[in-house]
Structures are given as structure tokens and as C-alpha cells.
Amino acid sequence: xxxxxxxxxxxxxxxxxxxxxxxxxxxxxxxxxxxxxxxxxxxxxxxxxxxxxxxxxxxxxxxxxxxxxxxxxxxxxxxxxxxxxxxxxxxxxxxxxxxxxxxxxxxxxxxxxxxxxxxxxxxxxxxxxxxxxxxxxxxxxxxxxxxxxxxxxxxxxxxxxxxxxxxxxxxxxxxxxxxxxxxxxxxxxxxxxxxxxxxxxxxxxxxxxxxxxxxxxxxxxxxxxxxxxxxxxxxxxxxxxxxxxxxxxxxxxxxxxxxxxxxxxxxxxxxxxxxxxxxxxxxxxxxxxxxxxxxxxxxxxxxxxxxxxxxxxxxxxxxxxxxxxxxxxxxxxxxxxxxxxxxxxxxxxxxxxxxxxxxxxxxxxxxxxxxxxxxxxxxx
Numbered sequence: 426x427x428x429x430x431x432x433x434x435x436x437x438x439x440x441x442x443x444x445x446x447x448x449x450x451x452x453x454x455x456x457x458x459x460x461x462x463x464x465x466x467x468x469x470x471x472x473x474x475x476x477x478x479x480x481x482x483x484x485x486x487x488x489x490x491x492x493x494x495x496x497x498x499x500x501x502x503x504x505x506x507x508x509x510x511x512x513x514x515x516x517x518x519x520x521x522x523x524x525x526x527x528x529x530x531x532x533x534x535x536x537x538x539x540x541x542x543x544x545x546x547x548x549x550x551x552x553x554x555x556x557x558x559x560x561x562x563x564x565x566x567x568x569x570x571x572x573x574x575x576x577x578x579x580x581x582x583x584x585x586x587x588x589x590x591x592x593x594x595x596x597x598x599x600x601x602x603x604x605x606x607x608x609x610x611x612x613x614x615x616x617x618x619x620x621x622x623x624x625x626x627x628x629x630x631x632x633x634x635x636x637x638x639x640x641x642x643x644x645x646x647x648x649x650x651x652x653x654x655x656x657x658x659x660x661x662x663x664x665x666x667x668x669x670x671x672x673x674x675x676x677x678x679x680x681x682x683x684x685x686x687x688x689x690x691x692x693x694x695x696x697x698x699x700x701x702x703x704x705x706x707x708x709x710x711x712x713x714x715x716x717x718x719x720x721x722x723x724x725x726x727x728x729x730x731x732x733x734x735x736x737x738x739x740x741x742x743x744x745x746x747x748x749x750x751x752x753x754x755x756x757x758x759x760x761x762x763x764x765x766x767x768x769x770x771x772x773x774x775x776x777x778x779x780x781x782x783x784x785x786x787x788x789x790x791x792x793x794x795x796x797x798x799x800x801x802x803x804x805x
Contacts, residue, residue: 445472445669448493515544596669601645622667630672641671
């Protein structure tokens with residue numbers, strides 16, 4: 426017998442997460458980077474991811490280990506009150522002049538977090554967490570299956586406060602993680618009290634790391650998804666504490682949409698509404714905070730908060746395709762004005778007026794508002 430998965434375990438309270446973006450100085454001049462970070466900071470972004478090992482990965486124009494652009498980036502993030510996460514491997518770590526028991530050369534660069542991308546043994550990671558500077562050691566969740574062993578040894582001999590994890594991103598299409606697998610790993614890390622981050626993609630970023638034009642997300646289902654929708658689905662699971670753009674230079678609209686979503690304490694279901702919809706019905710439909718019923722029907726989602734708040738004469742009682750939004754009409758008596766969303770194709774009902782449709786990009790969010798998990802609003 427199967428069981429339904431409900432990710433939310435905190436009674437409908439949205440977990441606050443930090444939002445971030447990625448910057449790659451190898452590809453942009455400092456003034457371009459500065460403009461981007463000042464904008465992002467003004468919108469509430471607090472984390473910056475960068476990689477100082479792109480040369481080792483075969484990218485062009487990345488021969489110099491730490492160009493002036495990187496040094497300026499690290500100083501700028503400090504001025505803006507943002508935390509910088511620097512991706513490196515053991516070779517780059519050593520070339521900077523750092524040692525497992527001496528990370529001061531990294532701290533002196535104004536780097537707040539080092540994301541380990543290969544070459545470090547478990548015992549070395551444990552020792553790194555004992556650094557006296559508060560430098561955070563961010564492990565890669567694809568750490569050869571040794572995450573739990575690493576955490577257990579840090580709890581024994583290291584400092585778990587200086588340890589966190591972050592998922593990979595995947596520029597090549599079809600190689601991203603399954604959503605449920607990413608959530609499972611993050612949930613497991615939460616059980617050990619370890620924070621973890623995840624990447625979303627921008628549809629407007631230039632092709633730098635994103636050489637194939639397919640975005641740089643963690644989750645494959647989010648590769649071509651609007652970033653604020655991907656953000657919302659990940660945030661609503663309650664298991665991530667940081668969500669970042671993997672692509673560099675997302676445009677203002679993308680940055681703003683994710684920023685707005687991060688501040689929102691309900692799920693927004695974007696929808697198309699009938700252009701001839703009664704003005705009072707539209708007002709009730711779009712301005713009411715809705716909760717689905719906890720006794721979730723198989724065929725549709727029900728929200729009762731709008732009942733009897735507006736008069737609904739019978740109109741447009743047609744077939745209800747998947748994602749259709751309906752208002753029960755006066756024939757439904759005490760159910761009049763109840764909001765319903767079709768979870769599969771349904772036949773016409775004489776008591777249900779079809780008034781709009783949830784946009785397909787938001788269909789995955791429906792799973793997170795079922796069973797009265799989170800409040801939601803219809804956004805036109």
C-alpha cells in the first residue's frame with residue numbers, strides 16, 4: 426500500500442531561507458559584478474557563490490588562481506554584509522597557502538565559507554571544522570556517499586557549528602537530481618542539525634558556465650522552470666536553509682521574483698482568470714488567503730474560506746480540465762463561492778462555474794497546498 430508524502434512538518438509556517446546568487450569573476454569585469462551585487466543586496470540577497478577552480482575544470486580565461494577580480498569580489502561582499510562561498514578543491518586550497526590546520530590564508534581573503542569539491546579525506550574535513558576563525562566548511566552532498574560518516578566523526582572530534590553542506594548544480598541537461606532525492610538528502614542533513622543549500626536556475630543568464638544554455642540547477646525538474654516557482658517548491662519543503670542561483674547574472678525580474686517569493690508567507694498559485702469574471706468574484710478569489718481542506722479529495726482541491734462571501738449565479742458550467750479553477754454557484758446552496766481546483770480532467774457540473782486555470786508552471790506547487798499544509802493565494 427502506497428503512502429502520500431507531505432513534506433511540511435511545521436504546521437504551515439514558512440521556513441525562512443537565505444537567498445543567494447553566483448558570480449564568476451573570470452567572465453565579467455568588476456564594475457559589472459559590483460552593479461549586480463549591489464542590486465542583489467538591496468533585494469535581500471545575503472549569499473554569494475563563486476568558484477576559484479574553474480581553470481582546473483577546463484574553462485577558458487581561468488588560468489590565474491586568484492585574479493584581482495576575485496579579491497575585489499571578496500572585499501565587496503564583506504562591505505555589503507554578504508557571505509561568500511568559495512568552491513575549491515585540495516589543489517587550489519594548497520596553492521592559496523592554506524593547510525588543514527591553518528586556514529588563515531583563506532580567512533585573510535575575506536572568504537566566509539569554503540565549499541569542498543574533492544580531494545579532502547574525512548579526517549581532514551573534521552580537522553578543518555576545528556579552525557579557530559569560524560570559517561565554515563561546506564561539504565558537497567555528493568561526497569562519495571560518506572556524508573553521514575563525516576558528520577558522525579565531526580560530532581565526535583570536530584566542531585559541527587563550522588560545518589554545512591550544499592548540493593551540486595548540473596549544467597548538462599538530463600543530469601540533475603530528482604526532486605524527491607534532493608529533498609531526502611536535505612531532510613537527512615536536517616536530522617543531524619546540518620544546514621544545506623541548493624541551486625536554482627535563471628532563464629535569462631548568459632552562457633558562461635551555462636555553456637549549453639540549459640541552466641544550472643540542482644533539480645532536473647527545475648531546469649526550465651521559472652526561478653521563483655522553483656524557489657517556492659524548494660522552500661516549501663522546509664528542509665533547505667539556503668537557495669541560490671547557479672547561473673551568473675540573472676536579470677532584475679528574476680532576482681526580484683525570487684526576493685518577493687522569499688518574503689511571502691503563503692504559496693502563490695499563478696493563474697489565468699476569465700476576462701469577463703465578475704469584479705466582486707475576482708476580488709474575493711484573488712484577495713482571500715486560502716487553505717485547502719485537510720480531508721483531501723482525490724479529484725480536486727477545496728478551499729472553503731470564500732463560501733458565501735460573494736454571489737455566484739450559474740455561468741460557464743462547462744467541462745473542467747486539469748488545473749481548472751471553479752467557484753461553486755448558487756445551486757450549490759451552502760457551498761456557494763467555494764473555490765475548487767481540478768486535479769484531473771472532470772466533466773461539467775451544474776454547480777461549478779469555471780472561472781480560470783492555474784498556470785502549468787505552478788502545478789507542482791499544488792502538492793504543497795493539499796491537506797492544509799500551507800496557505801495559498803490565487804495570483805492573476
